Amino acid sequence: MNQANEILFIASLLVLVSIFAGSASSRFGVPFLLVFLGLGLLAGEGGPGGIVFNDYQLTYSVGSAALGIILFDGGLRTHFSTVRLVVAPAFVLATVGVVVTAGLVGVAAHYALGLGLLESFLVGAIVGSTDAAAVFFLLNMKGLALQKRVSGTLEVESGINDPMAIFLTLMAVELLRHGQPPDTLQLVAQFLVEMVGGLMVGVAGGFLLVALFNRVPVAGGLYPIVAMAAALLIFSGAYFLHASGYVAVYVAGLVLGNRRHRGAQVILRFYDGLSWLSQIVMFLLLGLLMTPDQMKPYLAGSGVVAGILIVLARPVAVLLCLVPFRYSFREIGFISWIGLRGAVPIFLATIPVLAKLPNSDVYVTAAFVCVLASLTLQGWTIAPVARFFGLELPPKPEAVSRTELDLGSTADRDVASYRVEADAPALGYRFTEIPLPRRSRIITVIRDGTVMDRLKLDHLETGDYILVLAPAEQFFSLDRLFTSRETSKRRKKRDRGEEVFGEFVLTGDTLLGEVALLYGLPVEEKDRGEPVGSYMRRRLRHRAVVGDRVRWGPVELVAREIRKDRVTSIGIELEPEEHPIWRGFRRAFGFD
Incomplete structure (x- = not known):
């Protein structure tokens, strides 16, 4: 014993x-x-410690x-x-x-x-x-x-x-x-x-x-x-x-x-x-x-x-x-x-x-x-x-005050609980006018331990607890709606993310000729009508993922958003920083 x-x-x-x-x-x-x-x-x-263990x-x-x-x-x-x-x-x-x-x-x-x-x-x-x-x-x-x-x-x-x-x-x-x-x-x-x-x-x-x-x-x-x-x-x-x-x-x-x-x-x-x-x-x-x-x-x-x-x-x-x-x-x-x-x-x-x-x-x-x-x-x-190696993406968003409730496998939507934070965007709307994502619905509002009558509710208040019924893919939009706007800490993270993804943003449907004319970039005549997103896919030669980079003359294109294997949002880094060792390798071996 x-x-x-x-x-x-x-x-x-x-x-x-x-x-x-x-x-x-x-x-x-x-x-x-x-x-x-x-x-x-x-x-x-x-x-x-002297513990004998063999x-x-x-x-x-x-x-x-x-x-x-x-x-x-x-x-x-x-x-x-x-x-x-x-x-x-x-x-x-x-x-x-x-x-x-x-x-x-x-x-x-x-x-x-x-x-x-x-x-x-x-x-x-x-x-x-x-x-x-x-x-x-x-x-x-x-x-x-x-x-x-x-x-x-x-x-x-x-x-x-x-x-x-x-x-x-x-x-x-x-x-x-x-x-x-x-x-x-x-x-x-x-x-x-x-x-x-x-x-x-x-x-x-x-x-x-x-x-x-x-x-x-x-x-x-x-x-x-x-x-x-x-x-x-x-x-x-x-x-x-x-x-x-x-x-x-x-x-x-x-x-x-x-x-x-x-x-x-x-x-x-x-x-x-x-x-x-x-x-x-x-x-x-x-x-x-x-x-x-x-x-x-x-x-x-x-x-x-x-x-x-x-x-x-x-x-x-x-x-x-x-x-x-x-x-x-x-x-x-x-x-x-x-x-x-x-x-x-x-x-x-x-x-x-x-x-x-x-x-x-x-x-x-x-x-x-x-x-x-x-x-x-x-x-x-x-x-x-x-x-x-330039592979780090912007930091993940900070955790939000959301708790998901499990409804089982037969339900096509989930229930999440939020605590409404100070300065949340939802506070700026009348309750009936809150811009909820598609197929999303507020089912309960609890204030100071009391369930509120939704029909008599005028506005949400900071500290309210709400239950939302929504498809799982809509939770990111709901996070932004019920949590606080950017604090100084998040703003720093966001700014760092903007640097990672380039100084300027354009859609994947923008034509190469338009971008070349705007930034003075080299482009062959036959490629002027090609969308930038398609150009990135062609240069990458594999399925694109967020953060992929393609060199175009003196600038670098960065994939910001991917939808159904299409590059839909692209950042342009006008003066890409390059480590001297990496630059030497790239020039020596011809890597893009």
Whole structure:
């Protein structure tokens, strides 16, 4: 009993300290995950905490479940439109990219760590994939608004590339254990079965969950519990069918998150907290598992491996995989740098430990150093690198005082609750003349705790609570109607957004000849009648996304708004700022 209380006390204390230490360190830009990992090290055997923990099996099991929850949460928050935009390049990165990365890192490990070729390839396989937990977490925590193609590629790649890394790791472990080369066709077939099987299990599980939520009523507080149990069931059940549990749980979350169902809002809120807890537990356990004394002999060599992974292997893999899909040099540069490693490499490093292979300490140390270097160098510099490559969009709007109420899957409109803020535009209208969006309606007004008679209401007042029935796509317009006009802080953000999107704005239907005459730009006679939006699409050679840039003589065109794959609003940056290094690359290699 005393031992159980001690474990509970220490675990609770570590979680609480991690949360508050992470919040404090974020003021200095330190990635939360790095703080969690560092606290685990300090609490462990080699730190002042002195906690002896060497249970690799428990770490692998708990970490796998936590990663499954994080992947499910990532799927819930990913839109189908994003997946459709990037699925092909993300899949190539998640397969071919992992193999290329593993091979190049393996060569580095052979010389830096003095391992045999197969053992070196095992090191490459262990650190070959990006980490979904780190990518989802750090991109969102940094509050960045990135081009959809860039953020979508990183998120989808990290959600589906673990099976390839696991496959290569298990293959190398089996070769080292038995020494016989595997049947190539059998290996390829096994990998395809895992990927396709995971996809099928995920799709089936996601649609079953949607049907379950919509047809079987349960208490409101049980929806997130059902979702959690179902996610873990899909994750673990996929392995009984020899399919990838990581792909299955991510796809299941994707299906559930993009279909209307009961309990949607409460599930999202619950998973937000659960994902945080999973991150904390995962990285605390990994920190506790590391023993500095065992890692010392291999730290220098592992540092070389980490350096090669970050500055050579990842960029080469991204370049080879994304050039055929016509990604710009800026996009390739950013995706190359944000190849975040997190918990997965350390989990994979426990496989040779559990298989009792020689040099297990080398694998664990190399994985740990690569993760530490990635979180420190890459995780700490996400925002500056995004600005360097010109991929950061204007900041997302500040949160508004809106609460959505779930009406279930059969309703074609949702109910939202607003608190009317001071200086809100709606205050300037008579109640019956408020310009509500199409198919939107105020159903209740509550003032000082009393429900007001709408027929006798003349104006709304600051502090009123209102319930609005509206289609989900109209909530952005309603946000602007019932929340305060721009404060000085928002104005600064808006001004920064205007700089990002250019000094002047024109519609996508404006003709090239008109713009060329107005700004003195070069244009061929045959192109004068072409709309600027069509010109941007032609120059981009891929589906346009907000923030895409096209050079036109001395100016730069910036896509401000996209509707049905058409560039409908375009900014003109008359004097585009260009970093000297980027300008040198562009001139040297002819990139637009």
